[in-house]
Amino acid sequence: MVKITYVEPDGTRYDVDAQPGSTVMEGARDNGVPGIEADCGGACACATCHVYVDAAWADRLPPREAMEEDMLDFAWEPDPQRSRLTCQIKVTPEIDGLIVHIPEKQI
Template identity: 70%
Template sequence: MAKITYIEHDGTKHEVDVANGLTVMEGARDNDIPGIEADCGGACACSTCHVYVAEEWVGKLPAKEAMEEDMLDFAFEPDPNRSRLTCQLQVTDALDGLVVQMPEKQI
């Protein structure tokens, strides 16, 4: 289980426990966190679960695979270092304390 903080674009924070084995996207969906639409349901076929990872977490996450990189090209204002698709981040104990911020909108 990991405690993950989701920050809406307006600064509203949601700190929730997410079970290991789920994705960060599923944690948002299951806890009704606004700002992550997840239109493709986690298939890495859109960019509607795009977030900006807190700077201190960038180097702690697994590297982006090619498909995620491709989908981030369609995201709203992607950041080359901090942007991630939450459907590609599987929750483990190592993600305890992760902080992600939603963009102004999802495309």
């Protein structure tokens, strides 16, 4: 299992053990983490699984692909360096310890 920490805007933390091969969005959904709505179910067709990757991790994840970049245009207050869609981040042993911050709202 791979540990991922989701942090709500108020500082509440959710430490989740996610299954390798799944996505960071599925880890949140399957463990009842609030604030990751994932309306499209992981198809990269919305921005309701938007998070801010912790600064320590921003350069350690694989880069965004064009489709994710396009969908982030619809996210609430996207950050050019830290915003990601959790449906596009694969859970691998390399991201063990990842910390993501959930925005105040999803749109």
